[in-house]
Amino acid sequence: MTSNTDAIPITLDGIGKQYGDVTAVTDLDMAIQPGEFLVIVGPSGCGKSTTLRMIAGLEGITTGELRFDGAVMNDVEPKDRNVAMVFQNYALYPHMSVARNMSFGMKSAGDYTQEEIDQRVEDAAETLGISAYLDRKPNQLSGGERQRVAIGRALVRDPDVLLLDEPLSNLDAKLRVEMRSELAALHDKVQTTSVYVTHDQTEAMTLGDRVAVLNEGELQQIDPPQELYDRPTNKFVGEFIGSPQMDFFPVEVRTATAQPLVTGETGEATSFEIALSGAQTQQIESGRYTLGVRPEDLYPIEAFDHRPEEPITLDVDMTEPLGDVKLVYGMLAGQEVIVQVDPHYDVEKGERMELVADPDKLHLFDRQTGDCIYHSYDVTKEQVEQGSQS
Amino acid sequence: MASEQGQTTQRASQMIDTTAIKQRLRQQPGLHLTLIGSLVVLALPVIMTVLMSTQPSTQISSSTLAGIGSEGLSNYQEVLFEANFATYLVNSLIMALAIAVGKVGIALLAALALVYYDLPFKRLILLFILFTLALPVPVRIVPMYEIMVSLDWENSMLGLVVPYFASATSVLLLRQHFRSISDSMVESAKLDGVGPLKFLVYVLIPMSRSMIAGLFTIAFIWGWNQYLWPLIIINDQSKQVLQVGLAQLNPTAGEALWGLIMAGAVITLLIPMVLMLALREPLLDTVSMQTK
Numbered sequence: 001m002t003s004n005t006d007a008i009p010i011t012l013d014g015i016g017k018q019y020g021d022v023t024a025v026t027d028l029d030m031a032i033q034p035g036e037f038l039v040i041v042g043p044s045g046c047g048k049s050t051t052l053r054m055i056a057g058l059e060g061i062t063t064g065e066l067r068f069d070g071a072v073m074n075d076v077e078p079k080d081r082n083v084a085m086v087f088q089n090y091a092l093y094p095h096m097s098v099a100r101n102m103s104f105g106m107k108s109a110g111d112y113t114q115e116e117i118d119q120r121v122e123d124a125a126e127t128l129g130i131s132a133y134l135d136r137k138p139n140q141l142s143g144g145e146r147q148r149v150a151i152g153r154a155l156v157r158d159p160d161v162l163l164l165d166e167p168l169s170n171l172d173a174k175l176r177v178e179m180r181s182e183l184a185a186l187h188d189k190v191q192t193t194s195v196y197v198t199h200d201q202t203e204a205m206t207l208g209d210r211v212a213v214l215n216e217g218e219l220q221q222i223d224p225p226q227e228l229y230d231r232p233t234n235k236f237v238g239e240f241i242g243s244p245q246m247d248f249f250p251v252e253v254r255t256a257t258a259q260p261l262v263t264g265e266t267g268e269a270t271s272f273e274i275a276l277s278g279a280q281t282q283q284i285e286s287g288r289y290t291l292g293v294r295p296e297d298l299y300p301i302e303a304f305d306h307r308p309e310e311p312i313t314l315d316v317d318m319t320e321p322l323g324d325v326k327l328v329y330g331m332l333a334g335q336e337v338i339v340q341v342d343p344h345y346d347v348e349k350g351e352r353m354e355l356v357a358d359p360d361k362l363h364l365f366d367r368q369t370g371d372c373i374y375h376s377y378d379v380t381k382e383q384v385e386q387g388s389q390s
Numbered sequence: 391m392a393s394e395q396g397q398t399t400q401r402a403s404q405m406i407d408t409t410a411i412k413q414r415l416r417q418q419p420g421l422h423l424t425l426i427g428s429l430v431v432l433a434l435p436v437i438m439t440v441l442m443s444t445q446p447s448t449q450i451s452s453s454t455l456a457g458i459g460s461e462g463l464s465n466y467q468e469v470l471f472e473a474n475f476a477t478y479l480v481n482s483l484i485m486a487l488a489i490a491v492g493k494v495g496i497a498l499l500a501a502l503a504l505v506y507y508d509l510p511f512k513r514l515i516l517l518f519i520l521f522t523l524a525l526p527v528p529v530r531i532v533p534m535y536e537i538m539v540s541l542d543w544e545n546s547m548l549g550l551v552v553p554y555f556a557s558a559t560s561v562l563l564l565r566q567h568f569r570s571i572s573d574s575m576v577e578s579a580k581l582d583g584v585g586p587l588k589f590l591v592y593v594l595i596p597m598s599r600s601m602i603a604g605l606f607t608i609a610f611i612w613g614w615n616q617y618l619w620p621l622i623i624i625n626d627q628s629k630q631v632l633q634v635g636l637a638q639l640n641p642t643a644g645e646a647l648w649g650l651i652m653a654g655a656v657i658t659l660l661i662p663m664v665l666m667l668a669l670r671e672p673l674l675d676t677v678s679m680q681t682k
Contacts, residue, residue: 058577079583091574095596104592105582157582 007035007193008160010055014064017050017217024050025217028064035191037184038222039208041198043240047217048197052163055195057081068160079109081161084154088166090146092138092153099125099134102153109157117156124152127189144175151183155190162194168203180206201241205229213237230377231363235370238292238363244327244338246363247298249312251291253284253364260284262291262364264312266333273309277359278376284364289373292363295327295340301354303342311354314339316347328353436659443652447645465653469639473650475657477628478635481547482614483661485631488551489613490606497560497605502590504561505568506576516565523558527619535622549623550631554613560605563676567601568594604676607669611662632658 010032017025025047032038040048053059055066057078066073073081092101102121106112112120125131128148138146147167154162167183168176184207187194198204204211205225212222213236221233232238238246250265253276260281264271265288274291276284301311314330314337321343328339328347339355347353364374415422443466445459469475503509504516527534534553535544543549571594579589595602617633624630636654640646666673 056577056581058580078580081581083581085578085581087574087578089572089574091572091578093575093593093597095599105578105584108579108582108584108588153578 007191008069009034010161010193010195011067011070012051012055012064013067015051015054015061015066016063017047017054017059018062023217025054028217028219030212030219030222032193032195033209035193037187037194037196037207037209039196039198039204039211040214041201041204041211041240042214042220044199045216046214048199048214049165050217051214052085052165052195052197055161056083056085056163082157082159083161083163084157084159085163085165086147086150086154086167088169090138090150090170092146092149094138097135097137098130098141098149101138101149102156105153106157120156120158121152124156127155127186128152143171144179147171147179151186155192159192162190162192164194164196166198167196168198169200176203183207201243205241211241213240215240231372231375232292233372235290235292235365235372238365238372242294244295244340246292246294247337247339248335248365249291249293249337250288250333250335250367251364252288253286255281255284255286260286261309262289262362264291264333271310272312274357274359274362275309276362276364276374276376278374280374280376284374288367290365290367290370292365292372293357294361295338296325297358297361298337298339298355299358300339300341300345300347301356303345304356304358306356306359308356308359311356314353314355316349316351316353318349319347439652439655439659442648443656445649445652447647447649459649461649465649466657469650469653469657473635473639473654474627474630475632475635475654478630478632479657479661481629482632482658484547485550485616485620486610486613486661488547489554489616490610492551492555493557493560493609493613494602494606496555497557497564498590498595498602500561501564501568502586502594504565506586506589516562519558519561522556531618531622534619538623544623545625545629547629550620550629551613553619554616557609560609563605564598564601567598571597600672600675603669603672604674607665607673608676610665614662 010030012028012030012032015025015028016023028051030038040051042048050059054061057073057076061074068081093104096104099121102124103117106117106120121134122131125134128151130145130148130152133141133145133149138149141149147170150167164183168179171179180203187207196203196207205228208225210222211225211228213220213228215236221228221237223231228237228241232241232246235248239248249272251262252265254261254263257275259275259277262274262276264273266272298312301308312332314328314332316328316330318329320327320329323343325340326343326345326347328341330337330339330353339353341347360376362374362376363372365372441458444462445465446461470479500519504512509515538544538549538553541549543552575593576589579593584592615633616631617637620631621634621637624634632654636651636658639651639654
């Protein structure tokens with residue numbers, strides 16, 4: 001299988017899907033680059049699968065326009081879109097051999113000679129390392145092998161667009177990691193424009209050239225994985241991307257001083273205070289916000305050289321040693337707070353911890369809209385992209 | 391090679407089965423005695439019929455039954471050739487085959503439409519089909535006869551089999567089975583440009599093989615056992631079927647020739663029995679699905 005030099009762009013222009021009174025997807029704009037691997041991620045029911053199925057043509061599009069390489073696809077039959085899809089449950093025909101499963105679609109299309117079909121099946125099988133199984137039936141294969149066959153079936157037709165609907169969800173954890181890197185390598189090789197749907201943020205981060213985060217049928221953010229992690233556009237993205245998830249603190253911000261000062265609303269007399277820095281601080285107005293800090297950006301006060309104005313105090317409810325790190329759980333102002341500390345850091349349930357947040361890794365969210373109004377992380381998007389390229 | 395392998399494993403599993411059965415027999419003797427007992431009770435009439443079919447007719451009514459009689463061959467010869475059973479046998483076979491093929495074929499198409507097509511009022515259509523279950527043959531026999539007469543299908547094979555082509559039970563069972571097949575199969579086919587009929591032939595039918603075999607057996611035996619409808623619609627002895635012929639063996643006056651009747655009954659039993667033995671596994675699958 002040679003690399004696909006004529007990969008096409010896909011444009012979603014204000015795409016919406018309505019089932020009766022229920023809105024599944026609202027006004028979705030996405031421009032998928034030729035050869036890009038785009039991952040759509042979100043919680044279940046966020047409309048990610050519906051979006052994928054609209055691209056495939058398995059669902060009708062209520063509003064907006066879908067274009068493949070400039071051509072409007074809204075009313076084009078699925079079979080005429082030249083898309084291939086890999087399903088979560090593999091969707092292999094149980095009574096057909098692997099080779100027949102892979103060639104069945106091509107034979108039905110009738111555009112290929114038998115020689116061509118054999119050659120392509122052979123090539124795809126070799127690429128995916130399933131040549132030895134071509135005569136077997138799907139039920140004689142393991143889950144990982146079945147998924148390889150399903151991917152092979154999608155690739156033999158040399159589709160313009162490869163759609164993957166949670167293809168790794170039925171595999172066990174170890175195999176999932178293996179298949180994940182294989183998928184990434186495969187995409188590097190074939191360079192077909194691909195859209196991958198998953199609810200697993202790790203898969204999204206590791207596989208995607210860019211990741212689109214969807215919630216309740218609306219696009220939250222579409223960016224390269226690192227950008228998504230460093231600069232979530234809103235509280236939802238901050239919470240969804242990253243594991244363990246981001247901690248949130250209700251805070252009040254005062255801008256009277258030279259540096260805006262964040263005060264925690266913890267209901268205690270003495271609460272934490274953090275001074276904000278960076279170029280973006282001019283945009284902040286005084287008021288009440290939600291402060292977001294990732295668990296790995298919170299440190300025990302003695303383990304971090306930066307001294308905050310007032311540290312965050314946390315009563316430890318539970319600790320979880322994971323080997324490489326230790327997670328510390330506690331409640332603050334009615335919200336669970338997770339802190340990721342060194343695995344050898346000595347802390348027990350019932351103890352009180354003093355914490356400091358890395359001042360370069362702070363996010364402020366609007367309480368009403370959830371929109372992010374400030375990242376203390378100062379590196380620009382362009383610099384991030386340059387960094388990831390080098 | 392794969393099939394060879396399959397056969398060996400099957401043989402091996404059968405061998406394992408016998409030891410397993412012996413073991414289970416020892417573990418639950420009560421259960422197995424009950425099962426064997428009921429098996430004997432169920433098989434007794436059939437065994438009696440076979441034995442009686444070999445006896446001279448006069449002896450059956452006069453004496454107690456004792457073993458295989460002397461007139462086995464002559465009873466069967468008489469029934470087959472003098473009482474026209476050879477012809478009835480062929481007619482019954484054609485009728486039952488046609489009904490079974492028609493039923494399964496139409497049910498396949500109907501289930502395909504009900505599951506995979508976007509039809510308006512799908513549930514209503516299904517409900518309507520199920521409603522026909524409330525109208526068994528005896529209820530609709532007069533209007534059915536009138537239709538056959540107006541079609542000029544009276545006294546013909548068409549009139550005998552066509553009214554039975556539609557079967558709500560088969561449609562329902564196949565529909566349930568199709569619905570259990572993952573949607574992504576049909577979606578994958580759609581993306582590949584596989585048309586609905588191709589999908590039916592290459593995907594659905596192979597995936598429903600045991601279901602279809604089971605339905606076929608049930609429909610065949612059901613068709614084979616038709617009595618009332620052939621009696622009404624067929625006037626010609628050369629077009630008549632076994633079940634009616636069997637009834638005609640019983641004379642309206644005088645003493646019943648039990649040896650002949652029993653020989654006729656055995657002939658009537660034969661083909662369904664062979665079919666059931668041949669297709670017992672898919673049949674059991676289907677029945678267990680029905681009760682699920």
